[in-house]
Amino acid sequence: MTRVLIVGGSDAGISAGLRARELAPGVETTLVIADAYPNFSICGIPYHVSGEIPDWRSLAHRSQGDLAAAGLQLLLEHTAQRIDPAARILTVTDRSGSEQALAYDTLIVATGAIPIRPPIVGLDSLGPAEGVHLLHTMDDAFALTDTLTNRPTERALIVGAGYIGMEMADSLTVRGLSVTVVEALPQVLPTVDPELATLVEAELVAHRVEVVTGTTVTEIRQVGRELVVSGAAGFNRTVDLVLVVVGVRPDAALATAAGAAIGVRGALAVDRHMRTTLPDVFAAGDCVHTHHRLLPEPTYLPLGTTAHKQGRVAGGKCSGTP
Numbered sequence: 001m002t003r004v005l006i007v008g009g010s011d012a013g014i015s016a017g018l019r020a021r022e023l024a025p026g027v028e029t030t031l032v033i034a035d036a037y038p039n040f041s042i043c044g045i046p047y048h049v050s051g052e053i054p055d056w057r058s059l060a061h062r063s064q065g066d067l068a069a070a071g072l073q074l075l076l077e078h079t080a081q082r083i084d085p086a087a088r089i090l091t092v093t094d095r096s097g098s099e100q101a102l103a104y105d106t107l108i109v110a111t112g113a114i115p116i117r118p119p120i121v122g123l124d125s126l127g128p129a130e131g132v133h134l135l136h137t138m139d140d141a142f143a144l145t146d147t148l149t150n151r152p153t154e155r156a157l158i159v160g161a162g163y164i165g166m167e168m169a170d171s172l173t174v175r176g177l178s179v180t181v182v183e184a185l186p187q188v189l190p191t192v193d194p195e196l197a198t199l200v201e202a203e204l205v206a207h208r209v210e211v212v213t214g215t216t217v218t219e220i221r222q223v224g225r226e227l228v229v230s231g232a233a234g235f236n237r238t239v240d241l242v243l244v245v246v247g248v249r250p251d252a253a254l255a256t257a258a259g260a261a262i263g264v265r266g267a268l269a270v271d272r273h274m275r276t277t278l279p280d281v282f283a284a285g286d287c288v289h290t291h292h293r294l295l296p297e298p299t300y301l302p303l304g305t306t307a308h309k310q311g312r313v314a315g316g317k318c319s320g321t322p
């Protein structure tokens with residue numbers, strides 16, 4: 001029986017596993033997942049934080065029972081440590097640190113991305129206990145809702161006006177906080193045309209969000225129970241919560257340590273069938289670069305919608321069907 005091993009249990013990993021089983025119900029499909037939240041909607045986190053989706057369990061696209069019924073074996077809270085491509089062995093550790101060697105015929109790496117920590121003084125020493133948050137995983141979401149529930153939190157400052165910054169400005173405003181968004185570039189949503197960004201900014205202001213563009217945050221200091229955020233050109237605000245959401249970088253280390261080639265912006269290089277340069281090793285999602293229909297060269301596009309489709313392609317190619 002063909003053994004398909006998948007590292008990662010989010011958009012890319014799950015769609016790969018489901019597609020492999022859909023095309024070849026006989027393949028043995030095992031997912032090694034570092035956390036305890038397989039197939040959760042990371043994209044839905046802002047709507048849980050806002051209170052619009054009160055129960056975090058509702059963010060699961062499928063239950064573990066659904067995934068088992070689809071033929072996916074889950075190794076939760078197991079972390080892939082290294083790939084031996086010549087022997088086709090993946091070494092994993094469980095929560096206690098004990099190692100296990102898993103053999104595969106094909107491997108799909110879907111390890112996702114890591115949130116970028118910009119060079120802000122204080123960011124390394126302050127964390128959720130002080131009201132300073134990053135947002136990328138379910139555990140990050142739990143830490144944020146814990147702060148919002150258990151600390152007096154009325155004023156929030158969001159560093160980064162990309163789409164997650166915008167969603168969180170909405171989320172925290174719905175939750176009743178007064179929100180300031182600070183963006184280093186001259187407009188909110190820096191990837192869209194200025195005309196559209198102007199409309200988005202007007203909508204934010206209409207909802208009483210303070211928007212500060214063209215300003216780099218340089219320092220976060222804790223003063224008593226408050227956080228003082230300062231930046232270029234005398235920028236200074238005192239808040240209760242700081243959320244840093246300035247983008248992600250690919251989590252490619254597992255595959256590159258085994259010799260996989262790097263593509264765009266540190267992401268794994270894959271061909272249009274999601275093959276890495278390692279034999280029988282595919283990759284998909286935020287850890288890979290993306291072949292874009294409108295662009296002549298690959299780009300880096302860490303989005304759930306992309307991860308899901310790439311996972312389907314990888315899973316299809318691994319299923320052993322032509």
Ligand SMILES: Cc1cc2nc3c(=O)[nH]c(=O)nc-3n(C[C@H](O)[C@H](O)[C@H](O)COP(=O)(O)OP(=O)(O)OC[C@H]3O[C@@H](n4cnc5c(N)ncnc54)[C@H](O)[C@@H]3O)c2cc1C
Binds near residue numbers: 008043080112287303
């Ligand atoms: C707040 C927020 C809102 C978002 N909203 C949207 C949106 O509206 N639309 C959109 O398209 N995208 C959105 N995104 C982006 C989207 O969530 C990601 O692009 C998508 O989750 C990427 O999926 P992935 O499977 O590649 O990686 P991830 O979701 O990062 O998952 C990586 C998986 O790999 C596992 N893993 C990592 N390393 C190891 C290891 N060594 N061993 C075992 N397991 C490992 C992790 O536990 C996890 O299961 C949002 C992201 C955030 C944070």
